[in-house]
Amino acid sequence: MVGENVKALSYKNEDTEVLDLKGKFITPGFIDSHVHLMTGGRSLLNVDLRDANTPEEFSRRVGNFAKTLELGDWIMEGNWDHTLWGGELPKKEWIDSITPNTPVLLFRLDWHMALANSAALKFAGIDNKTLDVIGGEIIKDSNGQLTGLFKDNAMNLVLDKIPAMTPKQKDLAFSAAQNYFVSNGVTSVHDVDGLNKDFESYSVARKYLDNNDLKVRIYAATPLNEWRKLRDMKDESDEWLKTGCLKGFVDGSLGSHTAVFHDHYSDNHSDHGLFINTSDSLYSWIVNADKLGQHVFVHAIGDSANHVVLDIFEKATKENGRKDRRFRIEHAQHLLPDDIPRFSQLGVIGSMQPYHAIDDGRWAEDYIGSERIKTSYAFKALLEADATVTFGSDWAVAPASPLLGIYAAVTRRTLDGKNPNGWVPEEKITIEAALKAYTSTAAFASFDDDIKGTLSSGKLADFVILSDNITQIDPVKIKDVKVLRTYVGGKQVFTSTSPNDR
Ligand SMILES: [Zn+2]
Known part of the structure; x- marks a missing residue:
């Protein structure tokens, strides 16, 4: 339950631990919408x-x-x-x-x-x-x-030639990952490789769940081109471990010059990037998957790649009819100005990673010039155009720290210290908006808004105690805020061991 002290204390018995947070800050457990x-x-x-x-x-x-x-x-x-x-x-x-x-x-x-x-x-x-x-x-x-x-x-x-991870290696990696998440206050993740045969976490997570050792809730994606595998799989989803989503790719990345742009790269005039899949294949996978009620995510970085995916989503929506499908574009990193309003028009969720903005912001202009950066990592423009924006890290590309992500979205201070007032400062957003993108909107982005994402009665008791009230401190200090304790399903899964944090 959530509410006042008197009512809360009426539930108290001899096993109850009463915590006085002495003004520390409590937030709904963070949800990272994009991890590997x-x-x-x-x-x-x-x-x-x-x-x-x-x-x-x-x-x-x-x-x-x-x-x-x-x-x-x-x-x-x-x-x-x-x-x-x-x-x-x-x-x-x-x-x-x-x-x-x-x-x-x-x-x-x-x-x-x-x-x-x-x-x-x-x-x-x-x-x-x-x-x-x-x-x-x-x-x-x-x-x-x-x-x-x-x-x-x-x-x-x-x-393809590397020997698959042994069960022992998988076990060690999984354990390290879940401990790392909860130490960052992350209580749910959307694992975009969850059912990718080479890097799948799903079966390991299932074992941990059966042994009561799972600490973090997982929404596990199947590769988009394997939508039939998802269709044929027994659905055992519950509030800990859930399937039903697919993740595909249209292009590569900005840093590797493989993100696909309408105009050429500014530092290489013959280069537009690299399509990883054709739009015909993407369309056929998506329309079939969507018909079955599967939840589709597509990675798109360059403006042309995003345009192509929006077109495909639009076409698939026409083909299969209107419904609550919550299509997602992973990254939605560089957008043509005219495509920004299409996110809300088509009900497409922008699944974005604010840390990339302060990391790539160091050099993105060299790659794409001064005009295209204005609609890059365009959190504010999307939100103002009524788009649904969820946040994540893309770990291990970036640290899976929602506090760093919030800091990035709110300050847009690049890691090299060269933009103290923010890189493309027009796209800075409020702390409340960033917090929402890591909690309630992220819950919406996995069809879990009925059970998590806010601290309210009837929802799962996933919450985090922070050293400071991030809604009231200087935004620049958010990166120094500490996660003191993390709870999932009412159970403490992380407590800081630093003596200063007690
Ligand atoms: Zn990724």
Whole structure:
């Protein structure tokens, strides 16, 4: 129940723990609308290159991590960011001599580019003659030699050869992930890879649920092109673990130059990006899935990619008739001005990640110019056009910290400190709006608004205690606010161990 002290105390018995929060702040449990759970969990157990800011540091960390491994182990993840050392892309020579026998596949933090070392290339049977694949690119140097870099679908040439995670590795990754979520105040996640055969969290989550060890509620997505698999699966959804959604792709990412734009990239006049799937395939998957009542999400970054997806959603809606379908565009990152009102007209949810704005905001203008950035990460414009906007992190692309996400949406201060008043400040939103996008709207975005997203009677007791009232402090300080305790279903699943937080 929720309400006044007198009434609350009437429920008290000898087992009741009464907490006086002494003015601390309580919010509904945060819902992260976009995570990659298994790969995120695996990244917590792997080499961390996210803040490696020189090529030397990159190599040093990989070399040190390699020393901790056993023969046959791979080094994965990494989440490197070449913009931190000036933009030169990494190459296999940076790590070959320190990993002669350890296969390595390290992702750029957006997962749209990856670096393989020579051991991994050999393992995967890739050489200078290997052909590009549709929707992907093998990057070669001016002499036609492999650099070790792969973009989008070409990454599968290596990925497909990597031994699947063992049950033990999956278990460790899952456990690390759920502990990480609750430490950030996240009580529900939408796992866009939940039923992706390579990275699926669903079966592990089911085991944890059966053992009463599941700490976070999961909405697990099936790959869009496998909508038949979802149709044929027994639906065992409950308030902990839920299926019924699908996630597909139309393009790649801005950082890897694979997001598809109507006009060319500002720094490469022959480049418009890369469609990962054709609109015909997307349409056929979506219209069939929607007919069955499945919930469709599509990743779209570039303005042209978003336009294509909106058109497909519009066409599928005409074909199947009006209903409550809550189509989602994941990222909705760069929009043509005329497409902004279409979100509310078509009832399409923008599933966005505010942290990307303060991260990519460091260099996005170099890629797309000063005009297109005005309708990039356009939280305010979408909300003002009555669109439904839900927030998430895209972890492990960005940290799964809703507080950092709220800070990003409210301040739009880029990570390099160069935009103290906000990057494209017109698109800053209020704390209340950001909080809503991480709670009640995120619940709506998974058809769970009847059971979660607000602190109200009859809803699940998922809530978080924060060190400060984020609605009243200076927005710049939101990033320093701490999660003190996290409760899911009334059970405490996280408590801060820092003595200052008690
Ligand atoms: Zn993602």
